[in-house]
Amino acid sequence: MNKQFIITNFAAFALMLFLPTGCRQADGKQDAVQSYRVIKVAASPVEISESYSAAIRGRQDVDILPQISGRIIRLKVKEGERVKTGQVLAVIDQVPYRAALRTAQANVSAAQAKVETARIELRGKQALFDEKVISDYELSLARNQLAVACAELEQAKAQESDARNNLSYAEIKSPSNGVVGTLPYRIGALVGPNMAQPFTVVSDNAEMYAYFSISENMLRRYLARYGSIDSMIAGMPEVGLQLNDGSLYKAKGRIETVSGVVDPVTGTVQIKALFPNPDRELLSGSIGNVILQNPKTEAVTIPMTATVELQDKIIAYRLKNGQAEAAYLTVDRLNDGNRFIVKEGLSVGDTIVAEGVGLVREGMSITPKNETK
Structure with missing residues (x-):
């Protein structure tokens, strides 16, 4: 019992010694004035661009389907190979089609023989009719037999042509x-x-x-600027292309067509831009973003390094009476990847912290290290 009493008193005594020291440290603690580089917000001419998701397609993508049935006996090209119009891509077994052609040719010969026989018959009937040996009916019958033989010859020739075409289709060729x-x-x-x-x-x-695709409202803005769709196509500046990996395609493109129909489901209008592709860097079927450049306009811009993102909000700290004040911004990104266009939250002439913004807190005392524009 005495031992427990001694331990309890000792703990209480130690706590009494510690508390005044801790209180003195807390009472004596003061926020140090921090020094940060600052910049003055200013407006400058910028070229604002707009980005639209795009599907990239070849100028002409042709599905190749054989025109006859059969088994492939030879492949003449490889995947990714450049081909020219009429170049053979593959060969289908030609044996049955060669046989069909020979049969058709034989049928043509037989039909030609029938025509000659019918002509001979008609000449004989004509002579007998002239001598009044046979009636007009028999002469007409001979004429009809010649007409039938000629029709059968034309049919045989058509079948021969069809067989010849089928044989040619055994070579699958590129149409472009x-x-x-x-x-x-x-x-x-x-x-x-x-x-x-x-x-x-x-x-x-x-x-x-x-x-x-762009919205109908955006199209109206362009039409108000250019006057008509034709003038819009002719007058719009070159467009850029951002590839799926985020890189920018080296060549610029141009607007080639603008659909005159608004999709009733999406409320958008389709636009087609044409890009050169000499090195085959662009692949049909891939996706990217078309970048439309607008005329230069005055806008407030600040470096991205002068902001911090907290809970989906972009914040900058401006100096007011030597203290940091949080400014919640509405921004657009510039394509240079380094600056924001400030739409709301800052005014021209405001002084903001330029670096180390993540360490700044509301109400913190700040001494400007230097001031740049």
Whole structure:
């Protein structure tokens, strides 16, 4: 019992010794004045751009489907290979089609023989009719037999032409210049005109189209500026293209067409921009963002380093009576990746903290290290 009393008194005594010291430290603590680099907010001419999601397609993407059925016996190209119009891509087994052509040619010869026989018959009937040996009915019958034989000859010739075409279709050819896509069918595969998946796709990608949509209201703004769709196409500046990895495509493009129809579901209008693609850097089927440049205008801009993002809010700290005051901003990003356009929250002439904003707190005393514009 005495031992417990001694321990309790000792703990109380130690606590009494500690508390005054702690209180003195707390009472004596003062916020130190911090020094930060600051800048003065100013307006400057900037080129504001707008970005729109785009689907990139070849100038001409052609699905290649065989026009006859058969098994592939030879592949003449590789995936990604450049081809020209008329170049053979693959060969289908030609044996049955060669046989069909020979049969058709034989039918033509037989039909020609029938025509000659019918002509001979008609000449004989005509002579007998002139001598009044046979009636007009028999002469008409001979004429009809010649007409039937001539019709059968034309039919045989058409079948021969069809067989010749089918034989030529055994060579699957490219209908345009371009680049071969994937080749899902290999040697021995059975192909035909009713395949669900095309034999391949030939993409003419010397120039590429970027399809994107803008709102009807945005189109109205452009029409107010340019006057008409034709003037808009002719007068709009070159457009940029941001690739899917965030990089900017090296070549500029131009607006080629603007749809005159508003999609009733989305309320948007489709636009097509054309980009050169000499090095085949752009691939058909990929996606990106078309960047439209607007005329330069005066706007308040600040470095991104002068802001901090907290809970989806962009904040800058301006100096007011030597203390930091949080300014909640409404901003747009510039394409240079370094600056914000301030739409609301700051005014020209405000002084804001330029660096180390993440360490600044509301009401903190700040001494400007230097001031730049």
